[in-house]
Amino acid sequence: MTNSTDKQTHLFDRPEVVKWTLRIFYSSCIFLVLIDFLIHRHVETSVEKVPAFYAICGLIACIVFVLLAKQLRKLLMRGKDYYESPMSTDEPSSNNTLLSNSLDERQNTEHNNNGDER
């Protein structure tokens, strides 16, 4: 892992690419709403008869979820080390099992090492 030193510009570094991506996205959204009036949707429930029902449903559902999440975060969010500090003292005693022996050995290499790559 190295920090960025390269000055090479990538696809989304260019503002016009981002702008056009968003424009295409917004136009697709408008197109999808408009097409709703052109095609004949077969509906099974009365709520589906509302024009662009699915678009409204998707939009409202997501906004409600996000607003709920924002409120819930106030209630539920704690510090990163809320449950256990990274250097907590109540570690498993090292003379009990093979496993904890290997745990202790690996303590130093724990950072940035996921047990997969050795």
Next chain:
Amino acid sequence: MSELFSTPIHPLIFFLLGAILIAVLPATKDKIASIITVIIPVVSFISLLQWQQGSFGFYQLLGLELTLLKIDGLSLLFAYLFHLAAFIAGIYAFHINDRLQQAASLLYVGSALGAVFAGDWITLFIFWELLALTSVMLILSRRTQASYRSSIRYFIIQVLSGVLLFSGALMIAHQAGTPSITALVLNTDILSINTGYDVAIWLIFIAYGIKCGFPLFHSWVADAYPQATPTGAIFLISITTKVAIYALARSFAGTDFLVTIGLVMSCFPIIFAIIENDLRRVLAYSIISQIGFMICAIGIGTEMAINGAVATAFNHVIYKSLLMMSMGAVLLRVGHVDGSHLGGLYKSMPKTAIFSIIGALSISTPLFAGFVSKAIIMSEMLKAGHIIGWLLLLAAAAGVFLASGIKAPYFAFFAKDSGLRVKEAPTNMLFAMTIAAVLCLVIGIFPSTLYSILPYPIDYSPYDVTHVVTQLQLLFFSTFAFVWLSRKNWYPSELRSTNLDIDWFYRKLFPKAWMKVCQFSHLSHQCFVLLSTKVLNNVVMSLAKYSRPDALLGRAWSINGMLLSLLCVLLFVLFFNYSQ
């Protein structure tokens, strides 16, 4: 054909042999161990293709007639799925050199196969516990303090589920005379439960519920999966919860209560996923939400709904593995998957980014896998008359796309450039992701490939104009909500934090309460000791005081006085003797 070939070989045998081979291989033969983890699922799958439906492998235990292998369409589909998942995950884990993880993952898949083929609850229980025992190794293998603690919590919860299953199984075996797995009727009117049989059914229901992460029992999913190794997580998300889905589909299809549970389950994790920073935990919450869809379908219980549930389970394993694999690759290269400290990784891991996007699209976009299976559940929901439920599932489909489909790839690979420049994922990981991505597309474009192996006959076409347009509207506008809220800065920002969940009760409240109880009992013990020593001391002191030579008890009494006292005592006895 000879008798030998007509009896199928239990797949566990292949996986057990593989695990033993891996365990005894000399330390220098690392690549061979990796090859074994990939080959075994292939060999076992080929053997599986020869199978015919029926029951095999009868044996006796505890005086009960048990069945090791009960083969039908439902169990075969899950067996195919687990072989596929094991093969992909095996390739994904090809680079690792950790015998514990490799052997455990093979045994884990073997036990899952044992569980889906089990013909009775006792056999199921044995494999149920084996699943717990083998899968915990995949979390332990991360070898960090956090994963060690998480794995112990995971193990306790899984074993608890097994114990409940065993209790229920024994009660049913006692009442019904046989422990064969059958459809069960759950008595949801709690007040009218008065037979042991009803209680037994509830025990089994809760055991299954714990394993598939019902609301209130779900915290182990979000706790343990993000602590697993990058490769182990792929096995974990593919198997444990799906075994529980299989078991529910087998015994509780058509239980109305499941629809309610499924709806709660599909909606509430989305809120947690939105505020979560660890992207693998985000995916864990989205797994719970997706399982909610399957539970709803099982609750409806028609043949078509069960088809929808198992098809969703099948696709879910593939696309969620794909998403999890891309996050695993990030974890391997960067060392963490905290959304707050990632971003811009598409510059250095472009292939992984593309696979991640395919995984996200596969959640429910037309032409990708999730669409063709979830469509069945939605239409069955309407047919069953659950309009509110159908609306909630629609909202959940939009929400889960926002909370995991957009969020995970966006914050990892795009968003604000974190300046991280890492190597692309290892070739084997990319290869595994390619297989999963191709499968997502093949199933999405040619749904009949999946429909043909479903347990019940199916006549359904997800691709009509209405369906495609409405689904695209739903997804485009949930993306629009994300874009709009992000630009308004209303989308909760990514922060390194801990979000409390049900696990707070057993990680914080209960230990704290227990500490208080311990402190109180320690204090009261000390008080008691102090008080009683004081009282004893006083007694001894006063005895000593009155026993001195000239004190009341110590001095010499005269004979007259003694006789007088004796006379008094005798009169006393006499009086009471005659007064009665």
